[in-house]
Amino acid sequence: xxVEKQRIKKRKMGKTGYNFTFGLVLTVIMxxxxxxxxxxxxxxxxxxxxxxKLNAPSLAHIFGTDQFxxxxxxxxxxxxxxxxxVAAGTILIGGGIGIIVGSVTGYFGGWLDETLxxxxxxxxxxxxxxxxxxxxxxxxxxxxxxMLALGVAFIPSFARIVRxxxxxxxxxxxxxxxxxxxxxxxxxxFVHILPNILPALLSALTIGFNNAVLAEAGMSYxxxxxxxxxxxxxxxxxxxxxxxxxxxxxxxxxxxxxxLIVLGAGMLGExxxxxxxxxxx
Amino acid sequence: MAEKVLELKHxxxxxxxxxxxxxxxxxxxFTLYEGEIAGLVGESGSGKSTLCKCVLxxxxxxxxxxxxxxxxxxxxxxxxxxxxxxxxxxxWILEEPLKVQGGYSKEERRKRAEKMLVQVHxxxxxxxxxxxxxxxxxxxxxxxxxxxxxGTKFILADEPLSALDVTVQAQMIELxxxxxxxxxxxxxFVSHDLDVVSMLCSRVLFLKxxxxxxxxxx
Numbered sequence: 001x002x003v004e005k006q007r008i009k010k011r012k013m014g015k016t017g018y019n020f021t022f023g024l025v026l027t028v029i030m031x032x033x034x035x036x037x038x039x040x041x042x043x044x045x046x047x048x049x050x051x052x053k054l055n056a057p058s059l060a061h062i063f064g065t066d067q068f069x070x071x072x073x074x075x076x077x078x079x080x081x082x083x084x085x086v087a088a089g090t091i092l093i094g095g096g097i098g099i100i101v102g103s104v105t106g107y108f109g110g111w112l113d114e115t116l117x118x119x120x121x122x123x124x125x126x127x128x129x130x131x132x133x134x135x136x137x138x139x140x141x142x143x144x145x146x147m148l149a150l151g152v153a154f155i156p157s158f159a160r161i162v163r164x165x166x167x168x169x170x171x172x173x174x175x176x177x178x179x180x181x182x183x184x185x186x187x188x189x190f191v192h193i194l195p196n197i198l199p200a201l202l203s204a205l206t207i208g209f210n211n212a213v214l215a216e217a218g219m220s221y222x223x224x225x226x227x228x229x230x231x232x233x234x235x236x237x238x239x240x241x242x243x244x245x246x247x248x249x250x251x252x253x254x255x256x257x258x259x260l261i262v263l264g265a266g267m268l269g270e271x272x273x274x275x276x277x278x279x280x281x
Numbered sequence: 282m283a284e285k286v287l288e289l290k291h292x293x294x295x296x297x298x299x300x301x302x303x304x305x306x307x308x309x310x311f312t313l314y315e316g317e318i319a320g321l322v323g324e325s326g327s328g329k330s331t332l333c334k335c336v337l338x339x340x341x342x343x344x345x346x347x348x349x350x351x352x353x354x355x356x357x358x359x360x361x362x363x364x365x366x367x368x369x370x371x372x373w374i375l376e377e378p379l380k381v382q383g384g385y386s387k388e389e390r391r392k393r394a395e396k397m398l399v400q401v402h403x404x405x406x407x408x409x410x411x412x413x414x415x416x417x418x419x420x421x422x423x424x425x426x427x428x429x430x431x432g433t434k435f436i437l438a439d440e441p442l443s444a445l446d447v448t449v450q451a452q453m454i455e456l457x458x459x460x461x462x463x464x465x466x467x468x469x470f471v472s473h474d475l476d477v478v479s480m481l482c483s484r485v486l487f488l489k490x491x492x493x494x495x496x497x498x499x
Binding site (some may be wrong): 004045083172173174177178180182183184192195198230270 | 337339340353354356358363364365366367369377378381406423429431441457475
């Protein structure tokens, strides 16, 4: 029994146990800062002050000030919130629907697969930002509509990945075995097969998260994403391009936040797989 | 007279190739009884796999009658590395049939699963292991335990020994025989290896060109 316990402990720690710890710590810190940004920022995020335009980081403004004299730290806190929300919402909508569509088409095949995948192809044929643009034009702008529009635009990529993985797994002996036992089809799909495609799915979700952040930035840049004077990291990045020489801190700190959010999420994803993914093949 | 486990009457099976129907099984009839080990032998393309699929209920397009007198047949697969879900513990895998049947508490499920492990001569501690942490022979034992825990008396074994080395094969044969005697399990044993078949089976079904060529006692 003792040996068995050691084996389980060893399995949990693994050789890449640091991913989990580091990712978790980083994500908790970032989410903590984002939550903080919802309730409190050192300065008003929209208050402009002509006298302190493009000031370098100092004790009063630790991330410096932008071209309108707004406190960059305050705006980064608030902006990270909208960016995180939009990206997370996009992944939730796109990933959720994508998994359902992909698993059903991949597992059953046949006419259902043909029909759904042709619709999927049609949606995928539009560049995702362009598609989101169309949706925004129809529904109007706003944080939540951007989320919805990007979510819909992200469905095809997830559906395709999940479909391929399900096609690979549906012929596996353990699926046949589950069928013989009499396990219901939804349970086979989401309890038996889904855990086996997690590695591919999780990396797709991480990449999707990055893409969602970038897409949100791009849309904000075009003026159809998060509306000014609201802050978003993408918007801050695009606005600060012009002042890169005079005030690099305007670009560096939002960029740094973006990187840390994505890094934390990625490492946490890896770590969860290592730790709780269980058996290795 | 032992109880019947499986009865096939005049089974024909076809595959559709475009508009043409291609016959894969022709007029197959046989009966299996409790506690019997029957071999199924035949060259590649003789229809062995199709017959297995029909018996398991995985292929629905056949003519004739297939009657089961026990719970749904279970299968032990050829490849011990693909037949157990790599992401689930042995305990979880073994408890799945009980969850499907319903009516067992968590504690009861665990006890039954551990009892099954002991019955196939594996340590109870394997309950918490993943399939990746077991050898091929151990996994085949888990497969057998999984079949038994459903309560079936009929197991279809598709070359269950061919992926194992000789000493492990011998141990597996011992186990299969033991379960046959103790639990009155009936096996349909698909194999290429006539030595194993003669060691294990009391009757052999020779399949050739879609038909049963010979149905002989050993």
